[in-house]
Amino acid sequence: DVYDDLSIVKGRHTIKIGMGVERHRLNNSSEAQYADTTLTYASPQDFVNNVLSDYFFVGKLTLGGHRRTYFMPYVQDTFKVRPNLTLYYGLRYEYYTVLKEVYGRQAVVTIACGGFCPKGTPLYGPTYRNFGPRLGLAWIPGGAGGHTVLRAGFGMYYEPNQMDDFSDGHESTGQRVDVSSADVPGLTWPVTPSQLTAPFYSPKAWDPSRHDGYFEDWDFSLQRMFPHGFLGKIAYQGSEGHHLFSAVRFNRINRLTGTRPIPTFGEFNQKGNNGNSNFHSLQVSMERPLTSGWLWGTQYMWAHGLSDNGFGAGEYPHIENYSCIKCSYSSTDIDIRQTLSVNTVYELPFGPGKRFLTSGGVAGKLLGGWELSGIGSASTGRPIDILVDVSPSDRPDGVTRNQRPDLVPGVPIYPANRTINHWFDETFLPDGTPVSPFAVPAVGTWGNVGRNFGRGPGYYEIDTALEELMALTERLNVKFRAEGFNLFNHPIYGDPASDISDPASFGVITNQLNTNPTGLGSSRKIQFMLRLEF
Template structure:
């Protein structure tokens, strides 16, 4: 007769505890090395979409040739509150865990016109389910265990195991007041002096990816009232490498490692059995300063985003029932972008 939204009368406010410890050491050559640990724990996090009107795991006549206790028309077992469609609980049952190792090396000052930074982090993030599409609220409507969230405690869909960043800013040593060209005339200095280059390199591993069986070929699921999320997880075949050999755009996941579970059973695959493609990006810019009289200045810059035009592949098709399961059909970054700017200061 309709959908309702509710929350516990003894609702507890979410809490997040954060802590970190860093050790910093000066090194020869104008360098500073920082190593540290950062972590957090979250409890009673708001969870949206936990449906209270779900039946126990049920097997329906959705599998050709089978009739496993279903009601006429292939309808699932009657939910606990059969006069309602969906009863969504905004609960305080979400939990999160984050641990990371962080290493950074950088120059203390821009010695000889050069500043550089290199940073690396390893992180491990766990939770009991993010919504499909990496939403802002903890929720797991995409998975068939809405009332058994403990079983969804797993690697978070926003986890990045590895992240590396390197950046540098370098004032080229040419022109008046620099190492070479201090005696250049105005024309030569205007053409060859006053240049600065910057480079930013970012490399990271991919995001974890959940797998589903939308056709629900086993006929088993946790019925989610009227919201239609009757998905099942696939079975994962042991001893099989989930990544396709030389995996790339055409076939990223080894589809032979997953299959529909037997009739009447939920799939045994964990929540996020694969990790999507990693990320690589290079940005570069060159800046030219033109000194002008009366404390005026002219600044020209050319900026190159995604310098090498590297394609960043999106997530592979994650539905074992879909055509092209395991293939990557999209990119998530922009192609090379070049822009120019001219700025006058006075």
């Protein structure tokens, strides 16, 4: 990559002009370099009876040589209108060339071509409209010596998609077969040629009419200095995303005709930029800087994010009905509504410069320089997508994918007292028969439960640390630190099982939020550190 920037200061203006050029090369494939087979069963019972829901095979692929170039010029100005008012404005343009494979080993698949397009057909068309304006201000009401600062800003930001997302054109040249029970009723393993009554080629495809994705971000904040050094802040942040990376199952069966748009091909993924998102948040904080040996801060955020697809969902789409993408517009996979964080640092009042044992000596060295700190955090639960295993032949579009169930009227979703063994509710009839709040949809219909309909458990965690810095000489220090993560060993649970097709596990939580040895959500960890500094 090559970047060059020029800054010009003229009066109250600071102008910056620049250009960035990036050359991207990817010499690999997101597929394995060896043959692979995947068998899918709709339920444990189908597995026992050897009734396949889907059979997928991909042959050996060669390495691809993918190339792409980004051009990104910009201009911006910082204008000091008054001592207490500054404006920021600018414009950035981004152009990403269409990805190509160096040896032309790239196949394009469209309905218009009836399958594979002629060699040399571009994977998609370029986008020339990626203009990203920037606008912001900082204002101190009452003059430069005021205690209140108001800030606001707006910007548009574009994304080129990651390189390996575009390797599909090359990967379509390998042998790929995808057969579902919607095409071959009674599909069993091993799959024999006699079961394949028609070609079921399953390439990878890109939407030829895709556009580069972009976000519109805006924010507004009010910051105020209070007596005794306290600093308060209230802020609003919003964002909208359009043409975001997504994927749909393509070449689906037309239920009226019983055929696929490309009859010689099976069902396959088509990547594109059809996704949309929306985010709003309220952020409130109060902080006290380190004064008299004590620092303290509290941050609270209410947030809500919406989207019609999951994060990283280009490979694994979360959309249920591909004829109605907006029907999946709901809470994002990481839509955590409320978070609270409190942090503090306290310097023990012993040793030189402190309240006690100021004369130093052995006691001053041993008891001086100690610092106690802690962080407490709490959060509400994450969304849960309620699913049901359905055979492709029972879905309205014949797609090989789980769908969402129906909601049973009058049955509560959650019990009065939720436990890790009973997160979702069951109502019992007079004869003791349990009734679930969710039901399997009728054959050929969509479930009416929305995406990410449920909510998992929230959590809280307290971490703390105790450390001392002891000066042995002017140039030699010893530092000791003890840390405790999840100090009270409070269990932080993961999400419950969300597939109603397995009643024994549905609504049961079997894991912690974090199953790794370290990090937020793991069990209590205590560690010690001793370091010599010179």
